[in-house]
Amino acid sequence: MSQQAQLSDENWTLLFLTWMIVTAATLGSLFFSHVMAFAPCVLCWYQRICLFPLVLILATGLFPFDKRVVNYSLPLAIAGWFTALYHNLLYSKIIPQELQPCSQGVSCTEKYIDLFGFLTIPMLSLLGFSTIITLLFLLKKRTSR
Amino acid sequence: MKYKIFAGTCLALIGIFLATSFYYKAQQAEQYDAMAKNNLSTFVKAYSQTLGNADAKVVLVEFMDPACETCAAFSPIVKQMMAENPGKIKLVLRYAPFHDGADYFVKILEAAKNQGKYWETLEVMFNSQSEWASHHDPQPQKIWQFLPAAGLDLERIKQEMHDPEIAKRIEQDLADANTLNVRKTPGFFVNGRPLETFGAKQLYQLIQSEIKANY
Numbered sequence: 001m002s003q004q005a006q007l008s009d010e011n012w013t014l015l016f017l018t019w020m021i022v023t024a025a026t027l028g029s030l031f032f033s034h035v036m037a038f039a040p041c042v043l044c045w046y047q048r049i050c051l052f053p054l055v056l057i058l059a060t061g062l063f064p065f066d067k068r069v070v071n072y073s074l075p076l077a078i079a080g081w082f083t084a085l086y087h088n089l090l091y092s093k094i095i096p097q098e099l100q101p102c103s104q105g106v107s108c109t110e111k112y113i114d115l116f117g118f119l120t121i122p123m124l125s126l127l128g129f130s131t132i133i134t135l136l137f138l139l140k141k142r143t144s145r
Numbered sequence: 146m147k148y149k150i151f152a153g154t155c156l157a158l159i160g161i162f163l164a165t166s167f168y169y170k171a172q173q174a175e176q177y178d179a180m181a182k183n184n185l186s187t188f189v190k191a192y193s194q195t196l197g198n199a200d201a202k203v204v205l206v207e208f209m210d211p212a213c214e215t216c217a218a219f220s221p222i223v224k225q226m227m228a229e230n231p232g233k234i235k236l237v238l239r240y241a242p243f244h245d246g247a248d249y250f251v252k253i254l255e256a257a258k259n260q261g262k263y264w265e266t267l268e269v270m271f272n273s274q275s276e277w278a279s280h281h282d283p284q285p286q287k288i289w290q291f292l293p294a295a296g297l298d299l300e301r302i303k304q305e306m307h308d309p310e311i312a313k314r315i316e317q318d319l320a321d322a323n324t325l326n327v328r329k330t331p332g333f334f335v336n337g338r339p340l341e342t343f344g345a346k347q348l349y350q351l352i353q354s355e356i357k358a359n360y
Contacts, residue, residue: 012147020154027162035166037328062151 011142012065018135019058025128026055032121043087047125050080054132067143070136077136081129087122170341173326180325181337187321188334192314194238194263197227201235202359203352208241208322208332211250212278216331217271222345226352233356240318241330244278248315249285252306255314257297259305265295 061069257266273291
């Protein structure tokens with residue numbers, strides 16, 4: 001295999017890995033809402049809006065491999081990351097609760113799960129978006145060489 | 146090759162999702178069964194309002210909110226199921242006033258109990274609900290114009306609805322709703338078993354299966 005082809009194969013795998021993480025996160029989110037019956041709050045919905053489309057966008061970029069997929073998916077991932085950051089700040093009370101936008105319906109600061117003392121649902125989201133952004137940037141760097 | 150990897154991963158992820166869901170539901174059912182056997186008081190409290198034969202072997206526990214539209218829609222359905230199986234079903238009402246300010250209506254309802262007009266009042270509430278419980282513009286005060294239809298002494302209601310005992314009951318019911326994972330109303334349990342998916346047909350089937358098992 002030529003070096004060129006090998007490089008492009010690695011890029012494909014990297015994108016595939018990103019897609020896998022996105023899809024796993026989407027299914028995890030659906031598990032929380034549909035199986036465990038946790039109602040998503042407003043901020044959760046904004047993060048979902050940024051996350052769910054990535055499943056299809058990244059999959060489209062895989063067949064055939066299109067490096068420009070990064071340009072289309074990064075803005076969504078970054079918007080999701082900022083929403084997740086805001087959500088975490090609310091959640092950990094760094095931003096006072098009075099400022100939160102969801103007074104009706106489900107509270108954005110209601111604690112549903114807390115794994116190992118720090119892994120809450122908003123934290124999972126922030127970690128997920130961070131990973132996705134890192135992988136997409138890595139791919140961008142590799143393909144723009 | 147890449148297509149195969151992709152398709153395989155899709156199948157694997159969906160498979161994992163379905164398997165975990167199935168496992169989670171099974172675990173939950175087991176948990177509820179254990180709770181129904183060992184911890185009956187989480188489902189039924191001494192103060193809870195009941196309807197139907199006190200010795201019925203099928204106990205239908207409903208966590209409800211007087212301001213909840215679906216609870217109002219379910220009321221005739223539940224009554225019809227009870228009428229179809231006379232003496233076999235006991236309905237226990239618990240409160241889960243999740244709507245903003247809905248505890249106000251629960252207080253009126255509990256105060257109406259003192260006048261022996263519980264079910265009449267609930268029916269009036271459900272029938273007039275659209276007038277005072279609109280999501281965009283809730284107007285709790287509007288309920289008072291409908292209450293005389295239940296034959297209530299309104300002055301007495303106004304005095305007794307602020308009884309701290311009633312507030313305590315609401316708090317206890319909400320705590321039990323939380324324990325039982327009730328996050329939406331109405332939340333139904335038939336002999337301690339929750340609905341796996343929500344719906345009138347599903348409730349009907351669950352009740353039928355419990356009647357078959359107990360009679």
